[in-house]
Amino acid sequence: KNEVEQSPQNLTAQEGEFITINCSYSVGISALHWLQQHPGGGIVSLFMLSSGKKKHGRLIATINIQEKHSSLHITASHPRDSAVYICAVRDQGGSEKLVFGKGTKLTVNP
Amino acid sequence: EPEVTQTPSHQVTQMGQEVILRCVPISNHLYFYWYRQILGQKVEFLVSFYNNEISEKSEIFDDQFSVERPDGSNFTLKIRSTKLEDSAMYFCASSNLVNTEAFFGQGTRLTVV
Numbered sequence: 572k573n574e575v576e577q578s579p580q581n582l583t584a585q586e587g588e589f590i591t592i593n594c595s596y597s598v599g600i601s602a603l604h605w606l607q608q609h610p611g612g613g614i615v616s617l618f619m620l621s622s623g624k625k626k627h628g629r630l631i632a633t634i635n636i637q638e639k640h641s642s643l644h645i646t647a648s649h650p651r652d653s654a655v656y657i658c659a660v661r662d663q664g665g666s667e668k669l670v671f672g673k674g675t676k677l678t679v680n681p
Numbered sequence: 682e683p684e685v686t687q688t689p690s691h692q693v694t695q696m697g698q699e700v701i702l703r704c705v706p707i708s709n710h711l712y713f714y715w716y717r718q719i720l721g722q723k724v725e726f727l728v729s730f731y732n733n734e735i736s737e738k739s740e741i742f743d744d745q746f747s748v749e750r751p752d753g754s755n756f757t758l759k760i761r762s763t764k765l766e767d768s769a770m771y772f773c774a775s776s777n778l779v780n781t782e783a784f785f786g787q788g789t790r791l792t793v794v
Binding site: 606615672 | 723725787
């Protein structure tokens with residue numbers, strides 16, 4: 572059973588700062604997802620990755636399969652980036668379910 | 682942009698009542714999922730559905746729960762006799778293939794009183 576840990580749990584930043592959120596997992600995976608959850612509750616998919624690095628706008632996600640670790644970076648953070656960022660993994664071996672971390676609550680102050 | 686739609690956005694029900702949560706997945710997707718998030722806790726997997734049958738389910742998904750795809754567009758989650766501990770946000774998701782990006786709906790907040 573995969574255990575997904577995120578750090579930090581809470582993060583407060585000033586507008587413009589570079590943000591890093593970390594995710595580690597315990598068992599080999601076929602894919603890792605970064606998701607964003609806004610206060611209203613809806614979940615939006617940001618990235619799905621199984622190796623290397625992906626970039627979308629100011630967001631960058633990296634994964635190190637050997638170390639079972641992924642990071643989500645936000646460059647030039649903005650108050651609208653304030654949300655909960657969640658890491659979720661899909662185990663190897665054909666499982667269809669995503670196993671979620673507890674999330675990192677990010678607050679970006681103007 | 683295609684999206685997953687869930688209705689209702691909020692449902693209040695009395696303990697012991699049956700509820701049906703509805704979802705319209707993205708039209709060309711083949712895999713459908715239900716997840717739930719109890720307030721303050723992490724999102725948990727309930728069930729996945731492919732080719733008109735359950736393909737995987739968690740230990741949470743007991744006999745009180747059932748899923749159905751009654752027509753070509755809707756995907757429903759039924760809770761037969763709700764308990765207080767069923768109060769949660771329920772998310773529907775869909776994906777084109779099993780190991781591709783999953784798209785989530787906005788969620789249905791279920792409150793059992």
